[in-house]
Amino acid sequence: MSAGSERLADYPFHHAALGEFEFRSGRHETAREHFQAALGLARNSMERRFFDQRVSACERGDMRRGYYERYWERVLDLWREFRRAEVQHSRADRR
Secondary structure: HHHHHHHHHHHHHHHHHHHHHHHOOOOOHHHHHHHHHHHHHHOOHHHHHHHHHHHHHHHOOEEEEHHHHHHHHHHHHHHHHHHHHHHHHHHHHHH
């Protein structure tokens, strides 16, 4: 296993992303396993609550798309902001 793979294995949102893909593909049991792995790696109460809700959704086979779509859209927005700031910082360093 590479160092990058080991880091991902310890990152709860890696497991959550895998769970989300499985869930949206209709494989709720596999998704539940991924979300339970994420729950075991959660670093705070908000993450635990979110992953616990996803485990429950898998058990119900419930999508509740509105809430989760907004959540993941926000995560992606934050990631894009981070990347933009990182690029700007990198350009400023080259000057």
